[in-house]
Amino acid sequence: MSSFDYKKALKDIPHKPGVYQYFDIEDKLIYIGKAKDLRNRVSSYFVKDKQINGKTRVLVSKIRRIQFTIVDTEIDAWLLENSLIKKHQPRYNIMLKDDKTYPWIVIKKEPFPRVFSTRRMVKDGSTYLGPYASVGMMHTILDLIKETYTLRTCNLPLTPENINAGKFKVCLEYQIGNCKGPCQNYQTKEDYETNIAEIKDILNGKIGNVIKDVKQVVKTAAEDLNFELAHNYQKKLSVLEKYQSKSTVVSSAITNIDVVSIASDERYAFVNYLKVMNGAIIQTQTIEIKKRLDESDEELLSIAIAEFRTKFKSTSREIIVPFEIPLEDMNLKLTLPKLGEKKKLLELSQKNVLFFKKEKLNQYEKLNPELKTERVLTQMKNDLRLTQLPHHIECFDNSNFQGKYPVSAIVVFKDAKPSKKDYRHFNVKTVEGPNDFATMEEAVYRRYKRMLEENQSLPQLIIIDGGKGQLSSAVSSLKKLGIDKKVTVIGIAKRLEELYYPNDSLPMYLDKKSETLKIIQQLRDEAHRFGITFHRKKRDKGTLKTELEEIEGIGKSTAEKLLTHFKSVKRIKEASAEELSKLLNKKQVVTLVNYFNDTEAN
Structure with missing residues (x-):
């Protein structure tokens, strides 16, 4: 201290x-x-x-x-x-990682204001709306404004003095209908300001108010038989309603609220923010936070909320949160929704933050594979209630054929990847007949007895392919060696992928999509493959040797000698008398050649 x-x-x-x-x-x-x-x-x-x-x-x-x-x-x-x-x-x-410069939509403070995007905020009295984490969303809004309103795009100083002095002439934008020509007093300042007021409402999420006003203009124009005006505003109404249908995600009764959610791991946290106005999401962003002091999600979310509300100039009095945050303020309401539209908004935010987290971690892990290894091992440690990271895992599997040729196989994973040079198999020595439990007990005992004798490091996790019986057999061997408290051992039953712990009556189930279960399954399958391969070789060799021993004059030692040299019965059959004579006497060569000739004739 x-x-x-x-x-x-x-x-x-x-x-x-x-x-x-x-x-x-x-x-x-x-x-x-x-x-x-x-x-x-x-x-x-x-x-x-x-x-x-x-x-x-x-x-x-x-x-x-x-x-x-x-x-x-x-x-x-x-x-x-x-x-x-x-x-x-x-x-x-903590580090709030957000090194991007996000764009804003600016309504310039000037006569006949221009509306455009910018990444630089200038303190000149202009109105800035944003920032927009999604550039696509910003351009969609600007396209809506351009399609609906005829605003100037030039940067001429349109002061009343300049306009009245006739300093300007209308340009091509006026000729093609994109501008109403305020530079020559073809459009009044009052009409232009009405358009700007509607644009501000749209940018602030109050598109419903704009639609209501436009509908009234259409109705009045039609009643006055001003069909040209009615037609123009009807086109504007169609564009606005089309945009509203795309942007509205919840009831329009939900207005001016913030939504936040968080997803984190040992090193990073990711926080998503949604700003909702009149049922439409008008701002959204996800930031990354690098942890420094093992901060809790509650602490991180509180800091992120302050950051978002400052950046987006939020004035909302309600924030939808995924869990309780220790923050008391009479003017701020924190809502933890259980159902309804607000719950849907929270779920949308959570979906966004989880996607962002997955994408970011994938990027980091591609650049630095060690990060993925650490994350996977940490996940396994938490899922399996281990006391240390399982850098070294070993898995056992048994194979036999009708009680004959029993073998055990062990595969080794280091840092969640196969270490094939460390794979081993065992010819069972002490077990007679089909006794899977005794076979497992022998294999586990022999494996770790040798590791102790050679001062090798023990694994952090041992996996036994089988249920309670095989697991108990393995634990019995570990107890004999005095290491049952030094390593964690679990059994995996094949049918329902149940995980058993020693002395636990009920199994544990992992999420079928979890990386922990996938690695355990990979270990189990690899042990089974490795064991079956060795078992088949032994079984085939044993079957062939039995066939050779049945030939009169070819005993057990001679059969072993032939198989060791030629590797298979096929090669023995194809061998010449001269090649056979190097291992057999003349009588045995004649006997063997006659046997294969008779077999082929039959």
Whole structure:
């Protein structure tokens, strides 16, 4: 723990909401945090070692000074923490990875404002809407605006003085109907501003209001027999309704809310954000967070919410969340939906964040395969309740043919991949007849007795292909060797892919799509393949040897000698008398040749 006198520092820290900052021996800011109660939160860092994780212990050991800022509410602390982290980027705070420059739609502050996309925000009083994480969505909206409204695209200074002085002439855009010619007073400022007001409503998700107004114009124009105006606005109405049908995902009664969800692993977290206005998603983004101190999902989600609300200038008073977040604020409602439209929105957000997580991790693992290995092993450790990562796994399988030629095979996986040079098979020595349990017991005992004698490292996980009986046999051997507490052993039953643990009456079932189960199945199948291959060779050799021994004058040792030299009966049959005479006497050569000639004749 730190040599820093934290008890003295705590006396000056009040029981109020705020932000705390930790500094190291060089007075460098190393961590920023928020708290509902500053003193209680800061003191929690200086508890006994066993109650905090390793990364936090390292942080605490470096603290030499504490600075704090009191605020009125927890929500203020939340926002202040976010802005300070972005400004100072302390070493032990999480990294919000979002290095992209997202585009905005800007309504330029100028006479007859232009509407266009930009990646640079200039503080000139213009209205910026966004940012748009999806460039495609932004262009769809700009295309809608272009198709529906005739706005100028030139950058001429259209001041009343310049227009009245006749400094400008209409261009090709006017000639082809894309502009109404405000540069020559062909379009009034009031008419142009009406279009801009409607565009602002569309960009703010209030497209329903615009459609309502357009319908009224169509109706009034038709009643006044102004069919040209009615026709033009009817076309505008069709475009707006088509866009609305694509963008509306929930009931239009749901207005001005934020939706967030998170997916994380040991190193990274990914948070998705949806901004919903009038039932339409008008903003969406997913960010990546690199963990620093084993932060909880609750902490990470709180930080990400503050980041999103600042970036997207959110004014919503309701946030849909996937779980409870310890954040109290009278002006902010956190909703954990159980069903209905809000639940659908949360599920949509979760679908997005899981897809983003999968894609990102795949990218990282392609660049660095070790990351995938670590992730898979960590997943196996968690799924199988192991105490350490299973870098070394061994799997046993038995084979026999009607009780004859029993063999055992062992395959080895290192870092979740086959290590074929370490595969082994065993000719069973102590078992007579078809006794699968005794065969397993012998194989396990012989394998680990030798490993102990040779001071080899034991595997972290042993898998037995079979149910409770085979598992019990394996455990019996491990107990005889005194290593049953040093390794984890499980059995896998083939029919329902049940996993059995010693002394557990009920099996454990893994998700059929989980990587852990897939690796266990791969081990089991590889052990079965390796065992069957060896067993067939032994069985075939045994059958052939029996056939040779039945030939009068060819005994057991002679049959073995022939098979060892020629490898198969076919080659023995094809061998010349001269080749056979190198292993047999003249009488045996004649006997063998006559036997094969008679067999062929029959």
